[in-house]
Amino acid sequence: MKQYKKILQSPYMILLLFTIKLIIYYGLIDANILDSFIIIVSIITLGIIFIGISRIKFKHKKGLFLIVYSLVSLLMFADSMYYNYYNQTVSIKQLWQAKNVAAVPDSFFATLIPASFLLFLDIPFVYYYFKKHTDDISTKNSWSFKREMKYLIAGLCAIFALLVVNPLDSVAIDKVNSVEFFTNHVNDIYNAVADNIVTEEIPVEEVLEVVEEVAPKEEGMSLQGIGKDKNLILLQVEALQNFVLGAEYNGQILTPNLNSLIGKDSIYFNRYYSTIGKGNTVDAEFATLNSLYPVIDRECYTLYEKNTFYGLPWILREKGYSTLAIHGYEGAFWNREAAYPGQGIEEFYSMEDLDASETIGLGISDKSMFKQAIDILEEEKEPFFSFIITLTSHHPYLLDEEYNTLVLREEDKDTKFGSYLQTIHYMDEALGQFIADLKEKGLYEDTVIAIYGDHHGLNKNMDNNQEKMEEFLGREYDYDEMLRVPLIIHVPGSNVYRTVSTTGGQIDFLPTIANIMGLKIDHPYILGQDLVNAKEGFAAFTAYLFEGSFIHNNVMFEISREGVFEGSRAWDVGTHEELDGSLFEEDYNRTVKIKKTSKEILDRDLIAEYMEDKNSSDHSYEEKYNTDTKSNIEENNYR
Missing domain, CATH: 1.20.5 (Single alpha-helices involved in coiled-coils or other helix-helix interfaces)
Incomplete structure (x- = not known):
């Protein structure tokens, strides 16, 4: 009994409490808590921090320790939340996005995991033990302060140099770096600094060679120019997943208006994937308009605001089109207001320019926004390109009772699954009215309408979404279904009725719509392909799956968080049969190369250089x- 009492009164209780915190933390981010080496590295690091602060001759060192330990706890909390949504821990590069997260508090709070708050419970107890024992610890040791601190700092630097820099290129160390709390974040900072300091420019000729080598290739002229000289309305629908199309729920058709569009004068792409980065919706826009991959660091509209682009709006402007965008939220959100001119959009109508008297969730309701869009388009000089972004089906899918028209089963009420279906059904009603209004105003017949989803709505790792989806679908709900969004290109009067099952993604929209609209893309930095004429399909992923993950025809590959083939997985998206991941190294290397090439194009603003030369x-x-x-x-x- 005395032995236990002695332990309870000793400073080792700090390490014991921290060990419990680590077990909770690693459980929240799905790390292997049985991997004792990872926990040992964390404990040793905290031990060095604890001893180092306790030894310093600083009047407020107890407060300093409290601040450091609280920040560690806060970062763990942020990691757990971020992982819950993105399947990745937070990076220093994403800290700049905090203001965008704060702008959608309902969505932010919906990602909270109650267990994450356990990460804060030990703070007062750890502080108590530090305060109680720090003076004793600092006077008991006979070593000189300077000498001891020198050894402590040297030891800490040696550990992190070995783990973070990884001079031996060890797979085991890579595993530690990708999971262990301290080395993961130090490694992230190290890479962020190294990326800014060490810049090795690849000759433009080599970049073009890589584009030629790794970008998908299409052959043929099918459907070329069927929308030539028509207006183009591009609708980006918030959180629209493919599974809702053609589906019934509780005896009700979920998307009757989308289904009706697909049934006539349309090309429907049913194997289309979201290729977004951490900018979510705006990265979907960016990839769609420019056929370039977003980066993992931050939203492209901010990072590359000053770049020169030659995407869809610019190409259409050269053909005499007026270009505009409409969105029911604040113009500064995700830096749209500043970025759109560089994207070639001449007019931008945001919440500040529209009637915001009817709002749902984040911003103006889809029905109100579409009605106001009709008034704008009626006055627009033709031909026009209108980019419209919907909003009502934004996470966490808040819809007042008066707008609910889908009858939910009792067990689906107050679930994300049920709320999601409700808002998608509402969006479809708004779309149906929009199409009817286009017809009434005489705009429908001479307008191509392209509709796609920006990203998933039901994250398989959150709430009970996976369970609900598997019950609804009658099959496994994995990333291949979660990241699959529809693309519909509706060309009134074309008599085209086609379903394209070639695998592709938002990266492929620009060359696909260029073919249909009879447009020529006059620069080589295009990383997608025309899916109408493509013989095989490929798309790389940026967020939610780790760098190097891809889908190639029927095979989906998810690289492990360590970036090694051990622990990676591959499966057939048709049969859900598990495949040997090591067989897809060539496609993995292609994925890494195409993503690096896209980033090189953006970082060096190569389109500007090309256009200047041209x-x-x-x-x-x-x-x-x-x-x-x-x-x-x-x-x-x-x-």
Whole structure:
């Protein structure tokens, strides 16, 4: 009994409490809590921090320890929340997104896990033990303060140099770096700093060679120009997953209006995937408009706001189109207001420019927004390109009772699954009215309408979504279903009725719509392909799955969080049969290469360089043409 009492009164209780915290933390981020080495590294690191602070000759060292330990707890809490949503721990590069997260508090609170709050419970007890024993610890040791601190700092640096830098390129160390709390975040900071300091530019010719090598290729001219010279309305639907199309729930059709569009004058892409980064909705926009992959660091609209782009809006403007965007939330959200001019969008109607008297959840209701969009489009000079982003079906799917028209089963009420279906059903009603209004205003027949989902609505790792979805679908709910969104391109009067099952993603939209609209893409930095004419499909993933994950035809591959094939998985998306992940190393390398190439294009603003060279070349040609023409005229006049 005395032995236990002695332990309870000793400073070792700090390490014991921290060990319990670690077990909770690693459980929340799905790490192997049986891996004792990871926990030992964490305990040793905290022990060094504890001893180091206890030894310093600083009047407020107890307060310093409390601040450090509280920040450690807060970062663990942030990791658990971030992992719950993104399947990844938080990075220093995402800290800049905090203001965007704060702008959607309902969605933020919906991601909270009650167990995460356990990470804060030990703080007062740890502080009590530190306060009680720190003075004793600092006076008992005979070593000099400077000498001891030198050893402590040297030891800590040695540990992190070995683990973070990983000079031996050890797979075991990579595993530690990807999971262990301290090394994971130090490694993240190290990589962020290294990326800014060490920049190795690849010659433009090599970048173009890589694009030629790894970008998918299509062949053929099927459906080319069937929408030529028509208006184009591009609808990005918030959280629209593919499974709702054609589906019934409780005897009700979930999306009758979307189903009706697919049934006539449409090309429906049923194996289309979200290729977003951590910017979610705006990264879906970015990939769709530019056929470039988003980066994992941050939303592209902020990172590359000053870049030169030559995506869909610019291409259409060169063909005489006016370009506009409509969104029912604040213009500054995700930096849209600042980024859209560089994307080629001339007018942007946000919440500040619209009637915001009817709001649902985050912003203006879809029905109100669509009705106001009709008034705007009616006054727009034709041909026009209108990019419209819906909002009502935004997580956490809040819909007032008066707007509920889907009758939910009792067991689905007050669940994310039921709320999601309710908001998607509402969105479909809004879309149906929008189509009817286009017809009434005489805009429908001469307008191509493209509709796609920006990202998933039901995260398989949150709430009881996986259980509910598997019950609804009657099959496994995995990332292949979670990340699958629809793409519908509706061309009134075309008499086209086709379902394209070639695998693709938002990266492929630009070349696909360019084919249908009869447009020419006049630069080589396009990483997608025209899915109408493609023989095989490929898409790489940025968020929710780790870098190197992809889908190639029927095979989906998820790289392990350590970035090694051990622990990775692959499966057939049709049969859900598990496959040997090690067989797909070639596709994995292709994925890594295409993502690095996309980032290189963005980081170096290579489109600007290309367009500058092209314009100079065109100008030289024009000068030569004008000079030759003038000489010919003068010669003819002389004769």
